[in-house]
Amino acid sequence: MRAPRVLAWEATSSCNLDCLHCRASATREPKPGELTTEEGYSLLEEVAAAGTKLLILSGGESLMRSDVLDLARFGTSKGLRMTLATNGSLITPELAQGMKDAGIARVSVSLDGVTADMHDRFRGRDGAFELALKGIETLIGHSIPVQVNTTVAAMNVSQMDSFPVFLEGLKVIAWHVFFLVPTGRGVDLEPAKIKEYQTMLDTFYRVHKAARIECKATCAPQFYRLLAEKGEPVHTKGCLAGTHFGFVSSTGVIQPCGFLQIPCGNIREHGFSAAWESSSTLNLLRDDEAIKGKCGKCDYKSVCGGCRARAFEVRSDLLETDPICWFKG
Secondary structure, three states, X not given: OOOOOEXXXXXXOEOOOOOOOOOOOOEOOOOOOOOOHHHHHHHHHHHHHHOOOEEEEEOOOHHHXXXXXXXXXXXXXXXXXXXXXXXXXXXXXXXXXXXXXOOOOEEEEEOOOOOHXXXXXXXXXXXXXXXXXXXXXXXXXXXXXXXEEXXXXXXXXXXXXXXXXXXXXXXXXXXXXEEOOOOXXXXXXXXXXXXXXXXXXXXXXXXXXXXXXXEEEEOOOHHHHHHHHOOOOOOOOXXXXXXXXXXXXOOOEXXXXXOOOOXXXXXXXXXXXXXXXXXXXXXXXXXXXXXXXXXXXXXXXXXOOOOHHHHHHHHOOOOOOOOOOOOOO
């Protein structure tokens, strides 16, 4: 396994907002020693050659990095499907055109509420909601497909039922829901209760079946067990950290995913693939038999697997039971 199918690169740790759940604890200034443009090109070239298909330029706020479109253009030239994650507040018509010219295939914009008061509270800035909506409108006006990412916690779970119709009205093509993993500033944000997660996933299943847009649950591997139990085809495992999904920090640190913050090497030492193949942490994550507790005994561990990042943050053991799981086994 020389490279994951999907790789997220935290192009910069800097951000213009102060989101309550930020896994990166992003600040206005980037961390010292962030990867240079040339180091970024080397990373993109290596993972493209090793078999990565999709690259997510993430942050922080990816658009705070001045060469982000150059990086996107280079990745596109190497055959990568380049996508970009943003809070939407910095998008202008000129920037949207630049994204299109650079070959960016999809942009994800974060929306954590269907009302300004909820989203702005989540994002730590008045006006963030209107800026995000304007950004979405601008991207769609430039024929760039838009996906909305939503993080679910106790403070906004009550609005989840309102999202599908709201998003269809915005003309986005996908809704990806992230169940809160308590990392970074997210450790101070109250998660939804287990019963609320269960109810939401039951509702999300109905949305998934009926909606006219793509709906995907992330950091909620139990959804894929639910699909399997209903006889639905399951084309992916619930938790892909360290297998088909990988993460590189702004300073080159390799991790299983952005939420599972265990260093597994640095691209500045031996490149990406050597660490991706040899890391003891990554190889543990690739062994279903290593999983402990209820998750280890579960008949659906090859479909779900539990969120390894949540197990690590809550139980201090990446192989332990996912603490939000309500199934008995």
